[in-house]
Amino acid sequence: MSTEHGTTGASRSARWLRPLVQWINDWGGVVVDGIMAVGDFALFTWQAFGWLVTRLPRRETMLPNFYQVGVLSLPVVALTGTFIGMVLAVQSHFQFSQIGLETRLGAVINMSLVRELGPVLAATMLAGRVGGAMAAELGTMRVTEQIDALESMGAAPIHYLVVPRFLACIFLITTLTIMADFMGVVGAYFYSVFILGIDQHFYLYNSRAFVGGFDLFVGVFKSLFFGAAIAMISCHRGFHCTPGAEGVGRAATAAFVVSFVMILVLDLFLGILLDSVYFALWPGGTKLF
């Protein structure tokens, strides 16, 4: 009798425990997978940096990547910059004109552009245009055994495929950021002065007074990290692509999404860091009003 009771009790508790054990098991799996993915990415990045300091790729391997990342991205980044500059002028003009400070528009727009929008937009365009393409290209190479072929011929795939893309991204994202900043500033100036009729002299005077070299530096400095993140994330996704057309598509999408999220996360933390540096160097800061 007591045995029967014991068995029933045990089976009841087993029934109750099973979902809990399953839940713990599932979450454990997620945590382990997460840790392994981070570790794998760290190792991948470490190997790429190892090659960077030991042996750089040949010129003929680098140039096509520089062309792809820099030259071919320039028009789209310039166009985006111009329109964002103009849109900012459109959106802020009404608010500023209400308090009679429309001549300060240049300061606000240019500050936003060089510190935030220029680098973030250039990086976003790069992640979309180049990051996705990199992941898809490397993913296809993985699926069609081209990466295995490289390795079988005694070449190091990370050295041959990742390092040139990494260098192209970090060197050229700065140029693209400066281009986005410049075109944004020009676009905002054109719209404010010629369409909205803001006084040209005061617009330029305020722009010069409030936007300094440090602001420009902040944007360009942040863009270096964005470029590095885009290159490493996209190449890593491509290298770890699952077989088939679906796998390649998923790698390209993941490369953009993860890069974009990482750009925003880096932007926040670098923004906080660089602000503290700014206030440490210039405790008073520059006041807009």
Add this chain to the structure above:
Amino acid sequence: MTSAPEMIDTLDDRQRDGRPLLELRDLHVRFGTQDVLRGINLRVQQGESIAIIGESGCGKTVLLKTIIGLIKPLWGQVFFDGRDLALLTNHELADLRTRFGFVFQNAALFDSMTICQNVAFPIRQHRQLSDGEVERAVLARLAEVGLPDSVVTQKPAELSGGMRKRVGLARASVLQPEVMLYDEPTTGLDPIVADVINELMMRARHRYSVTSVIVTHDMRTARKVADRVIMVYPLTRLEPNEKQIIFDGPPSALDRTEDRRVRQFVRGEAGERLMEMRAAARVAAAARAVNGVES
């Protein structure tokens, strides 16, 4: 005054010792939770031509990639020329790979490069030659596999499957390796082109005394090119204590073997697989019926 003898392992020494050029010891390969290879032991002598046969998914390609270190075994060792691949540094492994030529199933040519750049790739990686010398070497290799000079400026996508395979062969052999590894070299080709590839493999072997390991399920290739055949069986169809290599012998012994599984593969008979498929379909139908009743 005599100097200490140098410990250089020459080919003649190895032949005298009877030591293999390539040796796999108790090789286990696992992907995730799935075992693909278990307890593989294999010795390949210099100059031998081995065909590894077996049905799709039995681990033939994995075995080939493990030989060259593209896949790391869970445990077990791969020795090439007496050196354990697992103990080599990345640099040493890269150097060692120049002694191998790997012909991939779908050629694995680099899409972004021309045929000339593809075939020249190993030379540019490992030799310091002038552009003229590289071009001459590329043209010589392409001529050996019967391709005209006009293909050098073309991209891989512009060539037929058979031509791509021949370019793959030219690229793999451009550094005159000691061992050629072929992954399904004749799969997907018409019988004539397949025979051309067979002839090229035999020519490479006889002209340069290359050791060949050919993964194939084409019995004509196995019989024609190999002097030893090894059959690998899928682990999912084996008992835990059974060996995965179920046949190891000359091609002529394939027809005399008592093993039903080998005979079935060699003759291309579905055998009990059809009954298994029917049984699986019955089980699936029953499961659907039960689920239907429950819902």
